[in-house]
Amino acid sequence: MASAPPATPRTNRIGLSVLDYRGLKTTLCAGCGHNAISERIVEAMFEMGVRPERVAKFSGIGCSSKSPAYFLSRSHSFNALHGRMPSVATGALLANRTLIGLGVSGDGDTASIGIGQFVHLMRRNLPIIYIIEDNGVYGLTKGQFSATADLGSTLKTGIVNELLPIDTCALAIQLGATFVGRSFSGDKKQLHAMLQAAIAHRGTVMLDIISPCVTFNDHEGSTKSYAYVKEHDEPLQELSFVPSFEDISVEYAPGTTVDVALHDGSRLRLRKLEEGYDPREKVVAVRRLMEAHAQSEVLTGVLYVDTSAESFVDRLHLPDRPLATLPQEAVRPPRAVLDEVMEALR
Amino acid sequence: MASAPPATPRTNRIGLSVLDYRGLKTTLCAGCGHNAISERIVEAMFEMGVRPERVAKFSGIGCSSKSPAYFLSRSHSFNALHGRMPSVATGALLANRTLIGLGVSGDGDTASIGIGQFVHLMRRNLPIIYIIEDNGVYGLTKGQFSATADLGSTLKTGIVNELLPIDTCALAIQLGATFVGRSFSGDKKQLHAMLQAAIAHRGTVMLDIISPCVTFNDHEGSTKSYAYVKEHDEPLQELSFVPSFEDISVEYAPGTTVDVALHDGSRLRLRKLEEGYDPREKVVAVRRLMEAHAQSEVLTGVLYVDTSAESFVDRLHLPDRPLATLPQEAVRPPRAVLDEVMEALR
Amino acid sequence: MAELAVAVRDPSALPGGDPVLNDMTIQVATVNGSGSQSANTVLLRTIFQMGVPVSGKNLFPSNIAGLPTWYSVRASKDGYLARKKEVDLLVAMNAETAREDVAQVRPGGAVVYDAPLGLAQLRGDLAFYPVPFDKLVGSITGDAKLKKLLRNMAYVGVLARLLELEMAEVERAIHKQFGKKAKALELNLAAAHAGFEGAAALQKRDPYLIRRMDATRGKVIVDGNSAAALGALFAGVTLVTWYPITPSSSLVETLIGYLRKYRIGPDGKATFAVVQAEDELAAIGMVIGAGWAGARAMTATAGPGISLMAEFAGLGYFAEVPAVVFDVQRVGPSTGLPTRTSQGDVLSTAFLSHGDTQHILLFPATVEECFSMAVEAFDLAEGFQTPVFVLSDLDLGMNNWMSDPFSYPEQPIRRGKVLSKEDLDRLGEFARYKDVDGDGVTYRTLPGTDHPAAAYFTRGTGHDEHARYSERAEDWEGNLERLARKMDGARSAVPAPIAAGKGARLGVLAYGTSHHAIVEARDELRRERGIETDYLRVRAFPFAREVHAFFESHERVYVVEQNRDGQLAALLKLDLAPELAARVRSIAHITGLPLDARSVTEELAMMEGR
Amino acid sequence: MAELAVAVRDPSALPGGDPVLNDMTIQVATVNGSGSQSANTVLLRTIFQMGVPVSGKNLFPSNIAGLPTWYSVRASKDGYLARKKEVDLLVAMNAETAREDVAQVRPGGAVVYDAPLGLAQLRGDLAFYPVPFDKLVGSITGDAKLKKLLRNMAYVGVLARLLELEMAEVERAIHKQFGKKAKALELNLAAAHAGFEGAAALQKRDPYLIRRMDATRGKVIVDGNSAAALGALFAGVTLVTWYPITPSSSLVETLIGYLRKYRIGPDGKATFAVVQAEDELAAIGMVIGAGWAGARAMTATAGPGISLMAEFAGLGYFAEVPAVVFDVQRVGPSTGLPTRTSQGDVLSTAFLSHGDTQHILLFPATVEECFSMAVEAFDLAEGFQTPVFVLSDLDLGMNNWMSDPFSYPEQPIRRGKVLSKEDLDRLGEFARYKDVDGDGVTYRTLPGTDHPAAAYFTRGTGHDEHARYSERAEDWEGNLERLARKMDGARSAVPAPIAAGKGARLGVLAYGTSHHAIVEARDELRRERGIETDYLRVRAFPFAREVHAFFESHERVYVVEQNRDGQLAALLKLDLAPELAARVRSIAHITGLPLDARSVTEELAMMEGR
């Protein structure tokens, strides 16, 4: 089993050490879930042996959206506008399809102001890893409810949320994302495997990671606190990830696992904890999420995966080389073309 | 059975004739589905005996969004901005909770630029009838695909849509709307009953009405053409609407109908055409929609209804009188209050 | 029919006095969705093919079919391309507006009308030509829908007879219009001929005639949106995003056509991506993302889209990301005459976004400039690492214009200050926002550059020279001052203004499509009022030094534009030294119709007390 | 510890020369999230309660906890409220910035510091007071987290000892701060006393002292956002929408508190609705919808939100819908110092949206004006049926200011030209956009008005006087001209400017929080450089006639503001006759810090060659 974070080797398969994946010192609150996610990203990138220069980081605005500064300093990063990371990432990843796109957003950034761009990013199945660091509040503006706050959740001030939460996972699945998972910043093992698989997937990966805000939303009455999530966490599977460059060893009894072959040849092995759940079935996934919601369960794991759908980049028939750096000969038609066009207009 | 459009009586129960519900002459194309919907609105309002002055019409931008000019001339109307009708309607209906809000949007207006405001309107369960006149294209800008265009649908120019459609009904149900239906501009009977029920419901009514664009999207290869919709229409029920001021007469065998008591005392009777479909079950509704989608069915009828949820207006504890016209005594606290506040700041 | 007579061939035999040759405005009044566009284009092309300078303007409503629409064709032997206010010859096909249309014809003019409208009694000072259009096309087809379309081509035939257009050229124009659609070709040819023949019965009683000239040889006819699309094509655009909006949609739709034709390799791979975005916020966001990642990226929109792009425009300016935005200007908010032309976005676009933003604006006046400025816009955007807005308008973008053919860009593509892996190896160090060259423009790297020092963190202005987060007042002020310096440097890089005339005391300054009215108005002013003017056509903001010089050398400068508040005049007032700003005289109007010379002549003369 | 001695009571015995009474700036350097805000407020209030004019400014980073933060308290016997550049007394609690902080203290100043930081050797020209804060609070609690908080209150005690603040007032201020939270109260009182006692060992070696005065009697302390919230409360606001953004969030959060307290009836029914919108586009959209339907509706935001509201702002202007928007200005785009103050949204907000839009802007300079202008904004919005923007800023909105108590509005609420059912019965006719009164402001009806002629169709500018759809140039131009006239009429209705001084050749013009620096700078200019100035404080746009008059009567007018490009100066240049525009001299800077008098004095004197 390869997915438990192993004792960190000094260097990975491309000869880099984990230090090469680190970012600046965090300026988020001590104990903020977002920091744990940053660490998991560092680990996953390190272990997958991704060249940091090949990664492009994107974010909107919020505490979560600051976090790209705290990992992968050797990757370009664009801290964009509130709720508008999807469009910026789309443009950049079309400009250079060879980049590994990693978007980090918050629940406010995504589900409130950003829900429009989120919906349309999902529809396009753009190759990107889209992470929501989901704490149910606007951290950076000091703790107002976001649109993922659960009905009945309370603020410290006693204000009660009276609106239904938006389930970003159910939305993403319905809209066309091809790898959708939910996890918890406190679940090292699950998150680690999920991130590795995300890196291996080609298409839109949408991960909603519950990430408690210790300053504004970690109290009793909150449904996004460490305590609440730990208590209500319903993992669907036990995840293990086998990178393409490693051998698989352990075997399971038939029917107890789902094995997903990912684009780069690696494999995601899901040992079922829930009878009959197959994350390749869209309708089932949405139904199960809606049921979980009704029962106040926090369903975690890989909710949906489809490795066959065409990604946006494929649909646009882009060449292998980045559009951004095509030479003049490739992008400016010759003089004869202008002559031809002019002739037609005469 | 009261729902089939009866031979129009000269006046309705408040003594108005159907002329009092008409609007200006349409400037939309002859044969445009939107015109048929306008007619149905006129009929439903007339038959329900709604006072036109009590209605407020809202729309975004598009051919569909022009249509409020073509019915109910005696009602105020706000032709707002592209994709922003939900916010304008929300403000107006909070300002005056006694109004009957009727929003008309297009699929571009709602599912493309407007999806963000749409999502959040649904979440709030604002009392409004929100109609999408859904033709799968941008009519007013001459026929580009909108986000409800089906995968594989073609434009006249031969361009093929390669993205998944957004199912606005599935979204609305998931997000919190409390009366969700799909119909067809060509189905007089169904639409008529559905609109009557919509008027009787208190909460967000979201009706996605397929409304072919004869000029840009009524050709072969389109999945929003008259021919296509007629062929693929899968009605879930036969609808009959019994207004509060009429008696019900016909009885059905038990189990074959669902009877929904609406807020104003009227009843919506749904004779099941599909075994076991109960529109009061959210999870079932979404599942069935996703299945229909996979099978290229156009599922019509009342997809979901919940008459118990609190509306946004209730949640805000608004008084019965409109906020807009509260007198000064009600909204400017007395001098003593200012003194008290000043004292506390000393 | 009221009047019937044989047509005359000898112009001197006309009852209306001297013939008027190659100088007239023909206005066709129809309803939209009736297929009149094809007929009007054929009319325009016929005159063009006869060597007579011509321009056409479509005045259409904001709906799809059934509302009044006007198309005016102006033939001008002097080569004037502006709209002319006066209608010389009316083709009245629309019952709804016919009375008002007739009222607008100038005395001595003529009216071709659909006979059942019975307009002949309306005025005594016009020549009325009733034509039984339904009857004329009745013999061609029985199909009612087709008949409706063919009626339009029939009026081209009628005009051919009345104006003495060469039917051979009409036929050529019809061929050009319908190309390989054999059926349509045949029907339309028949309709034109039916009109021509039907009009044989009319007695010519107006002075207007078209006679072959040689003033259009080698020229092309094209609309500004297509020209801008071609410019983008040859600029090497690689990412195009858009959200449909009149009058910019056709820019992108035409561009898509060209890209598909000329930029897909034999392997089926496209050297471009086009994304129909969900709205304008996403459209500009994608462009900003792509520009950051190194693509030549653009979007096209109109006023409402510009407003929605405000926040991103500011980010682009402050984070220094190249972007090209075409704004094909139209009037007011969404529900304020979206199908009418305007120059109303100048001021708000110059300062689009909160904070101290300022953007580079380009003002094409001709279709040729739509082409060349599209190319330049990308070079400027990448050269200055900032959003560049090309402010076209509906009149330029959607109407057909005569033009010399466009020249192939002589300059290679200039991609600005981008450091490669090799550069970084050589330099050792990289500071994204350090003003190495003293011009305010700093070096950037693109994501994916395979060098451990290549990466930087992009955000607004909260950074030091190394793109490290900083809230220090010094860093922040230094950065803002550099940005101002950079923009100042753009003055000498943007397209320079173009001057005409020399030595007059009075100046006229205009930009964009107002140009065409000015050319004609200056002649009128000289001829009719004895007023000499020099003329400067401004082509960009920030203003080049020549703009200041023009004010220095003129006592008063009339700034003419198509908006209410005198928006370019405002930008000038902000930029000029006070004593020069005092010389600004604003002539600003917006009617939704393209500017005509007469209005300028009259207002300027009045302001001059002449 | 380096220095130990008994504190002195007799100021004349100080080593540093003459005592400086009630005139100093104390700067506290901490990290945010450490609870220093409470301590700073107690410090501020203590000085206030001793009758000494005082102001406080919080300089905080854009994160939640752990980054450097400064709070400066200025006591000024002369009543100056602007930021002072020089730091007289530093409280250094943050190791990270301590060295730089010490460097900024003026020679002869003093430093209280956390003893382990060991700063005493840094400079020879300062008095250093090491305080073992951990030890001092160690006896109060064992809880590490609490200790961190209490260290802050301890420095208040230390300062009380050094500055001779009355401990009774410190205690009162602590009571005020912690109210009924018994535990917090007790701990903080203990911490203050521990500081006070601990400092007994320090030998006073600086000249700064606070002595009781009588200059704050009857006054209140409040921040501008709370004041604006109160204004909205008393304006009778009925719909509040918002999307959280620093520095405007607290305006709405405070307002919610007041509304809940004072606007819910005994039946539990609220006479208001508050909606946290999904973004700023929705926030303004709801306000526009509500304004249209007759509610007094508002939203509050900052620059990024203003940019996002551009399209709706234009619709509001053209469709003539009342709306009130508070813009608490901050710097740059989202990632450009969002927690720093600025006056950078003036120009873009004045012309917010494409087309020829123009908006009414109000510029509060004091908390009192935040209150009164909030009330006026609603009257103006409804009176002129247009969006009104109140441009506050972070300094005004989020900092605490001394003020006279606010006056209860004397005028009844004015709801503008709204026709009721009875009016319609009487008039018979109703034309929404007909200029009946000749002031450009037309009559409207509200939806729900029970009259068959009440309804009208609302859209942008594509309408005639009866709100019927029209694309006619005349209708359109007439309407646009009326709008311009209406806005011109607003000049005499908006808050008039306030003049100070008389007869000087030189004028100074400012607005908003720049005011406070001007008051002090004029004294400095007179005192130090012999420069006399008159002063006009502009309070609204469009400019009242008095603004023009001020330029007429002064040779040069220095327009002082907190942005890079001189945005109000730009608006003035556009509005003034050219010869008056030539008198504009712009002093515009933006550092993110509130403007100080010294900078103005020096730049103005330099520009005057003095």
Ligand SMILES: Cc1ncc(C[n+]2csc(CCOP(=O)(O)OP(=O)(O)O)c2C)c(N)n1
């Ligand atoms: C247009 C705009 N509106 C508002 C803001 C203020 N703002 C900054 S962060 C934020 C919310 C962030 O919440 P979330 O995305 O959940 O991130 P978190 O801080 O909780 O990680 C808001 C409203 C902004 N920067 N831009």
Ligand SMILES: Cc1ncc(C[n+]2csc(CCOP(=O)(O)OP(=O)(O)O)c2C)c(N)n1
């Ligand atoms: C901000 C903005 N962008 C673009 C437009 C142009 N526009 C007008 S209508 C429309 C699409 C309408 O499509 P839909 O809502 O489906 O209505 P339909 O015409 O099909 O009924 C667009 C893109 C606009 N008015 N405003």
Ligand code: SF4
């Ligand atoms: S405020 Fe909340 S979300 Fe922000 S850094 Fe602190 S703990 Fe994290």
Ligand code: SF4
């Ligand atoms: S273009 Fe299409 S949607 Fe618009 S009016 Fe015509 S048929 Fe209807």
Ligand SMILES: [Mg+2]
């Ligand atoms: Mg959050």
Ligand SMILES: [Mg+2]
């Ligand atoms: Mg549509």
